[in-house]
Amino acid sequence: MGSTYSDIIMEKPSLRSVGISRAEGLTALDSVIFNREDWDRMDAEEASELRMEAIGEAVRFHSKNCREYEAYCERRNFDPEVPLTKENLSSVPQIPTSVFKARELMSVPKDEIVRCFESSGTMGMKSRIFRDEITLARLSGSLRSSANVWSDLVGDVDIEEDVFVIHLGPSRREAGSVWFGYVMSLIELEADTKHLMKDGNVNIREAIEMATNALTEGKRILVVGAPFLVREFCAQASDRSVRFGSNLYLITGGGWKKQGGKAISQIELAEFARSTLGLDSPKQVRDVFNQVELNSAFIQCCEGRLHAPPWVEVIVRDPFTLEPSASGAPGILTYLDPTARSYPAFIIGEDLGIKEEGPCPCGRHSSSIRVDRRLKVSEHQGCALQLEKQFASVNL
Template sequence: MSTYREFFESSVRLGIDPVGSVIASIKSIYQLPAESQNEMKLELIKQSFQYHYMHNALYNKICKEKGVALTDFQCIEDVASIPAIGIGKFKDVNAHLLLTKPIHELEHELRSTGTSGIPSISRRDEQTLTRSVLSIFSMFREMFGFFGGAAVYLAPSAEEMPEMGLVKLINMFSGLLDSNRFFISGHAFDAEAVIHQLKDWQHVHTRHIIGPPFLVERLAAYIEEHQMHIHLDKQTQIITLGGWRSFTGREIDQSKFRERMARIFGVHQGQVRDMFGLVETNFMAIECEHHAKHVPPWVHFSIRNLDKLEQEVTHGEPGRLVVYDPTSLSYPGFILTDDLVYLDPNPCSCGRNGQVVNYMYRIKGAEVGCCAINLEKFMSDREARITQCPIG
C-alpha cells in the first residue's frame, strides 16, 4: 500500500479532509520530486473518481459505457483514461444532471457567460467551497506572499456583480490586504480616479494593481496619453486574469504587455504576473517571477491530441487541456476544456516542481467568452451609447 493511500485512509478515519491537508501543505509539496507529487495526485484523483463513480448516476453510466472501472489506475499516466466532462455541458439546460451532490446541499454558484449569452454555471457544496477557498488562498500566499498592502481592483465590486467568477476571485485578495478599492461602476472606468488613489497610497501602502489585461492596458494608455510619471513600489504586483483576447478578437501580446507595464509603472517585469483558471474548477495556475504558470500540485493537467482526444500528446507539445481537479465533490472535477495549451518540459528557475502550463488560445470553433471578455463588451456597449448622437 502506498504512503499516500495510507495517509488518505488514516485521515478519513480521523475525520480529517486529506485534500484540505494537502492544500495547506503547498509549500513543502512544491518541493517534492515530480515522482512523489504524481503519486500523491494519483491517489487524490483516484479517490475523487471513486466518489463520483459511486454517487453520480450519470457519471457512472458514462464510465461504464467507456469501459472504465475503479481498479484501472496504477500510475499517473492512467489518469488520462478517466472520462472528462466537456466544458460546454455546464451551459446545458440539463446541467443539473452533472451534480453528484443533491441540490439542497449546494451553497453557492458561479457564472461565466460567453458570446452566446448563455451562462456557464458551476455549483458548489459546503466542503467543495471550503476546498476552493483554501486552494485559491494557498496559491495567493505561495505565489505572491501577500499579507498587507493595498490594491486597486480594475473590476466591478461583488456588490454589483456577485455571481461573476472574475469579480469573486478578485475580491478574495481583500482578505490578504490592508486596503482596496474597486474602479468599475455601472460599467464605467475612471482612470483619473485610479491615479489619484495610487498617489494617495504612496508612502502608506505597497500598491498593487489587479484586473483583466484590457483594463490594465486602458490605465497604462491614460498615463501615457497624459505624460504622467508613476513609480510604484519594490514589492508591487501587477496581476492580470481573465484572458488575453478582446471581445473584438484582438490578441494582447503578453511579452510586450509585461515590458510596457514595467516601463510605465516603474517596476521589474517579474512584478507583472498573470493567472489562469476556470469558473468550473477550484484552482488558479499562477505565474512566478519567471512567468511560469505553476499548476497547483494537487491538480493534474492532461494535454490531448486535437484529432484523437483519447490520446495524450508528447510532453511539451500543444494540445487540448483536460483538467483533473480532485477538490470537487459537487460534480466530477474532470473537465475537457476548449483551451489549447502546452506543458513546459523544463524545470522552473524558481525551484518549484510540478507541471507548468503555457496557455495559447481557445481551440477553433470554441465559443469565445469569459468574464473579462463580457465585461469589456458591456463597457464598450455603454461607451458607444454615450457617444451616439440622437437623430431628429
C-alpha cells in the same frame, strides 16, 4: 459543535488551528491544502503520489454520486475501482466544458449547494457550476494557504498592513454569480482591497489616484483586472511622472481575449507597463489562469510559467483524436482537478497549449501550462463534440 468548512474559509486555513482532524472526514488532499505551508514546493514524486490518491478518491466519489458521470464512465468502459497509475491516468473520462452549458451536473444533494457560478459567456451560452462548502473551502485554501505562491510579489512586508489591492472589477456583491468576482473576494480576506467596477464601469483615473496615494504611504500595490483594463490603467497613467519602481505589480485574470478586435499580448503589455509606470522589471506583470469549470487557479511565477497546483493533473490531448499528446507537444489542455466535491471537475478545456515539466528556476517542481490560443470549433472540436453528444445521450 465542531468547526465547519465555512469556518475555514473565513480564517487562515490551518486544520490544526480550527481543531479538525482527518478522523472527522478530511482527506490527505485537505491536509495538504489547509495544513501545509510549502505545498507549492512539493517535489515531483510526492506530488504524483498525492494526485494518484486524490484523483482516485474523487473519481470513485463522483461515479457513485453523480448519475450522469456514472453513466458516462460506463459508456466509456471505465471502471472507477481500478487503481490509478501514471500509465492509466489519461483514461479517466473527461467532460467537455460545453456540457456544463447544457446540463446541471452535481455530485451532492442540491440543498448542500451554497453558490452557483457562471462563466462570462463571451461566446453566448454560460457554464453553470454548483459548489458546496467543501469545494469552496478547498478553492479558498489553495489560493491562500501557501506563503510562497505570492512571496516574490509581497516580499517581506505585512500583507494586512502594507499591501493595497486595487481591483479593476466588481465587488463580490456586484459580481453576482460571475466567477472571478468570487476569486477576488478571497484576496480581500488577506489585504486591504478596493473594487472599482460599478454598473459595468471602471473609473481608471480613480484607480491611478489610489495607486499614487498608496505609493506615498509606502504600500506595496497590486492592481488586478482583465488584461484590457490593466492596459487602460497603464495608458491613462502614461501622462504622470510617477515611477512605481518595485512597489507595484499588475495581476491579470480573465483570459487574454480580444478587445476592440485586437488580441492583447502579455509580453507587449509587460513592456508597456514597464515604460508607462516606471516599473523596475516587466516581470512585475503576472497572470492568473482559471476558468469557472476548474476549482483551482494556476498562478504565474517570476519566470513566466503558469504552475498547476500539485494536486491537478494536466493532460494535453491531440485536438483531432483526443489521445494524449507526446511530452512537450501542443494540444487541447485538459484537467483532472480532485478538489471539487460538488461536481466532477474532470474537464476538456477549450484552449490549445503545451504542458511544461521539470524543475523551474523559481523553485517549483510542478508542471506548468502555456496557453497559445482558443479552439476553433470548426477545425478542432470534432472529437470533443462527439464526446459531448455521447454525454448528452446518456440515459438516466
